[in-house]
């Protein structure tokens with residue numbers, strides 16, 4: 676099946692990045708959100724990020740203008756009815772995602788492929804609530820979408836080969852690289868990354884190292900571009916904790932238990948960069964370790 680028109684539900688951090696890369700690759704894009712403010716902010720962010728690509732000579736001004744002209748926004752979910760592919764990128768709550776699919780389904784063409792950008796919710800379970808589990812997949816982009824090369828493709832138990840191959844082709848058209856993952860908690864990237872971040876927090880909690888020594892050790896000793904605690908602050912400590920809980924509950928193995936210090940930071944509202952404080956304090960000129 677050929678994909679020409681793409682619908683995106685949720686215009687947050689991920690939704691705007693996904694709209695950006697699809698429009699640049701030549702797809703028509705309709706973005707839906709329940710908040711007009713989120714839609715306006717998404718268009719402003721996309722414009723700013725495209726402008727940056729023009730100033731760095733990664734794309735031409737003409738390409739920026741055609742990409743922007745391909746994006747429309749709407750508060751009406753039914754405006755996504757004529758799309759060939761829907762990417763749900765709304766808030767990470769299963770009830771929210773189920774309600775979106777339920778409201779959208781009566782308006783969709785029978786052949787439209789449905790996907791979710793969820794970081795952790797079971798694709799098989801989300802798909803089972805729709806009328807097309809064979810045309811349902813996990814389509815997991817990485818943050819920030821315009822910069823990150825990888826896209827995880829997650830097949831639910833019922834996903835058919837045609838749907839999988841259509842999405843492989845779409846990833847290729849975006850100029851990105853697909854990794855296929857089976858539908859188990861946190862898929863591949865977060866299954867490996869989050870326990871490492873959680874272990875870094877345990878290393879801090881047990882006093883083996885300070886924030887600075889842990890991050891420096893992994894940057895200089897393992898050649899990681901960012902230290903694990905710096906990276907946790909970038910992702911959001913609430914998100915890290917939520918994913919550890921999904922691993923812990925879903926795989927029922929104590930090796931995934933979230934570090935109590937991670938829980939404490941989240942309870943304090945120290946969620947990382949987005950709240951200006953996490954393992955580092957970002958309120959001054961340069962980030963200062965909090966331990």
Ligand SMILES: NC(=O)c1ccc[n+]([C@@H]2O[C@H](COP(=O)([O-])OP(=O)(O)OC[C@H]3O[C@@H](n4cnc5c(N)ncnc54)[C@H](O)[C@@H]3O)[C@@H](O)[C@H]2O)c1
Pocket residue numbers: 684685686687688689690707708709710713764765766767768771775792793794795815816817818910
């Ligand atoms: N942040 C990340 O690093 C990251 C990475 C990969 C995947 N994800 C996944 O992407 C999804 C979105 O995450 P985000 O970081 O962009 O969140 P976000 O909070 O930035 O954006 C979510 C958006 O969804 C909108 N929304 C909520 N309910 C809606 C509804 N019923 N209909 C339409 N829009 C609705 C909100 O208004 C908001 O604009 C989540 O499933 C998350 O797990 C996030």
